[in-house]
Amino acid sequence: MSAIDRAAPGPDVAGRSPSVSDEVSDDEAARRWRLVLGRYAADELQVGQQDQGLERSLRYLYDREYTARGHRVGRGPGGSGEGGGRSGGGAGLGGSQPHGVDVTALGWLNEAGSLFPRETFERMQVDAVSRYGLTELLQDETALETLEPSRELAVAMLQVRGALNEQAASGLRRIIKRVVDDIVRRLRPRFTTAVNGRIDRSRRSMHRVARNFDWKRTLRANLGRVDAEGRMTVQDVRFSARSKRTLTWDVILLVDQSGSMAPSLLYSAVCAGILSGLPGINVQLYLFDTSVVDMSHLAADPVEVLMTAQLGGGTDIARAVRHAEQQVRNPSRTVVALVSDFYEGGSVSNLLTTVRRMASSGVTMLGLAALDEAAEPVYDQGTARHLAECGMEVAALTPERFAEWLGEVLS
Structure with missing residues (x-):
């Protein structure tokens, strides 16, 4: 994803789901373009007060795209970092942030997590680790708890694992474990049900659990309990046994x-x-x-x-x-x-x-x-x-x- 796409990774930056039928006013269109273009639109478009946090979070992460291409991130008027990409005397993202703002990776993580919808935030996390090298997120205990574990984040981290130091690798292990545990909880019942033996409908089971419920035989057993309005009173619930494998x-x-x-x-x-x-x-x-x-x-x-x-x-x-x-x-x-x-x-x-x-x-x-x-x-x-x-x-x-x-x- 290029930096130009930074403000629209799914739902829009304000958290709304876009619709082809949405009618966008000129002011709203200008607002969105300002968030997409960042500091490069500063001379023509101003950031509204309500978007200061969004702009700051996007700039902290995605300005790294410009610096990786050799652009200089200068200071705009008043030191706010809103100047053009090649002008100005400042170089580096940290110096361009407003005074009093936490510009650490953890500070960015906390702010972005509170401003963006979950799907957008998860994608930004993936970009932070896989594209922009914010591996310090893996070395901070608080950041590790703030990160939103997802399959996409785990995959991105696995792909950069070889470049991590020992402390970051330890943090990666914790994230991977959380993702794996979540997948195991979802998949284990499916494997257990599918693999632990086939259903044997010729035998009734004493194990009255949902996976053994035999709805066809239950319906047949209760056909005599249907009232005039077609409602069935179920008294005889049938369960099927399972044939266990005897060979490995x-x-x-x-x-x-x-x-x-x-x-x-x-x-x-x-x-x-x-x-x-x-x-x-x-x-x-x-x-x-x-x-x-x-x-x-x-x-x-x-x-x-x-x-x-x-x-x-x-x-x-x-x-x-x-x-x-x-x-x-x-x-x-x-x-x-x-x-x-x-x-x-x-x-x-x-x-x-x-x-x-x-x-x-x-x-x-x-x-x-x-x-x-x-x-x-x-x-x-x-x-x-x-x-x-x-x-x-x-x-x-x-x-x-x-x-x-x-x-x-x-x-």
Whole structure:
């Protein structure tokens, strides 16, 4: 995102949701353009009193875009920092702030959090860390509590992890843990329900819990209790039993850790951690770029996996799949899930040969296409099509849908 876009990352800067049918007055249009253009419109447009805080917060963060391009941020009239980008004698953002204002990263964080709607504030946090290097936010205890954890923030932090000092890395771990814990709370019930055994409708269950509720049999059992107005009095509530697996399955997760895979890596680590805690499943986790790293010993700890992963580098999917093939002990009870964008830097022909051989042996294979930060699939469709022709089921699945698919396979 360029600095010119700084005032409109979703809802407008005042927190309202824009609508194509909105009629904007000339004064309101001028106000918005002043916030978008910042100090570069100071000679023509004034900042209203109600927008001083918005302007200050936007300027503190997004003026870094101009200085990164070599612009000098000078002092305007009265030292307010409203001068042109190349004029004036001042250089540096701190000196251009009004006197008496907290210009630390924490001060900016507190002010921005109170002025902007949550969605906008979360995006500004991501820009602060990933684009403008405000990693001091990770070194302040108060700032760590103020930061709004989100998947986007976690992904941005993972991508800059290699440039962090020890104290900042410790703060990053705390943020990652909060994000991971939130995702686990949401996903674990889905995996537990889907994977811990299929519903057996031939047997009634004594475990009267929501996930075992059998609404079809309940309706049939109470058809005789419908009054003249069509209302049913339910007295006999039916629940179905679940058939437990008696044999262990091997689930081998191959996760591409090239630079574009950070969002998928986050969810893959969480899924591996949840699966590791379920009975009857042996999880093997491998991260790969041009080499393959065995993370199976850390699979139960998603945070440690994410803190250890090395995002970036090339991609050799064929090498990773060959490595997985060597780990297969019982093909008919093995699932190999490849998480990748399928942009192969190695030999596509070797990749397809290995996939065809594994599928023929009875290994269940799933190719999970990478999802971007908006949960949209981003992958090489040509390679994906060839993989599907060789026996790999290829799909762009959310983690919830992956849980359902895995439950169907393991049943």
